[in-house]
Amino acid sequence: MGCCCSSPDRDVEREPLLQSSNRTQTESARPPRPAAKDGVQKSGRFTARHVGVPGLxxxxxxxxxxxxxxxxxxxxMKNNLQTxxxxxxCQNDDSLSQxxxxxxEKHELCHISLEVKGYDFILMVKSDTEIPGELKQTQENITEMSRATKAIISVGTKLTQMIDSLLRAEDGMISQVEAAESRHQERRRLVENLRENLRETRRVKELSPNYRKEAGNLLNEAARLSGITP
Structure with a gap:
């Protein structure tokens, strides 16, 4: 019987990703976020509030x-690894090595390896028999993890520059907002929106480098597993 070889790029039909046995699909896509002790949200999305100055x-x-x-x-990235x-x-939910x-161990009849090319990593599978559907789903899971890891890293520098540029201009923002609105109540509301946007920007400035660091660590781990020295 001929040898079967599978990589995610070669499989046209994609099966659903593996789902953790103790999570629903919705929970996997949006894990619970811990409440912040000081009232400022430490993770989660940033919804920019209207401040009345088009440029800002x-x-x-x-x-x-x-x-x-x-x-x-x-x-x-996190959900795929945890799933x-x-x-x-696995004992740890953040170890690609494990x-x-x-x-x-589970698919010992297949030859399995992790390959890294640039910022991409894929699970390669070779087998003398048909490759199990479960293993194909695992390949897709790792491919999704790789895409997410690459995207986190690639946007990091641009985001940092955007944040730093905004915060450097902070001192003159309140006067810009106040000058753009003559009504007292509306002006107060817009200034408070500005302050909230600045708080959120500082939160993002703190979070984003941590995301990049975790993504970089995962990519380095994948490189080591593939035999490449990061």
């Missing part, structure tokens, strides 16, 4: 949109 509104919206995409990619860890009964070891 556009800049805050750009930061929010860029961060929210990174946030989504971060959740995808694999749960499915293959996942790969368990995958190889």
């Amino acid at each position: 509104d556009e800049r805050f919206t750009d930061v929010a949109d860029t961060f929210n995409k990174q946030q989504d990619h971060y959740e995808t 694999l860890a749960s499915h293959y009964h 996942c790969l070891k368990k995958i190889k």
Whole structure:
């Protein structure tokens, strides 16, 4: 019988990703976020509030949109790794090394390896028999994790520059907002919106580098598992 070889790029039909046995699909896509002790949300999406100055509104919206995409990619990366860890009964839910070891143990009749090309990593499978559907789903799971990891890293520098540019201009923002609105109550509301946007921008400035660091660590771990020295 001929040898079967499978990589995610070669499989046209994609099966659903593995789902953790103790989570619903919705829970996997949006894990619970811990409440912040000081009342400021420490994770989650950034919704930019209207401040009445078109240039500022556009800049805050750009930061929010860029961060929210990174946030989504971060959740995808974490959820895929945790789902694999749960499915293959790993002790740690954040160890790609443990996942790969368990995958190889469960599918010992297949030759399984992790390959890294640039910022992409894929699970390669070779077998003398038909490759199990479960293993194909695992390949897709790792491919989704790889795409998310790459996206987190690629947007990081741009987002940092956008945030730093906004915060450097903070001192003159209140006067800009006040000058753009003559009605007292509306002016107060817009200034408070501005302050909230700035608080959110500082939160994002704190979170985004952590996301990049975790993504970089995962990529380095994948490189080591593939035999590449990061």
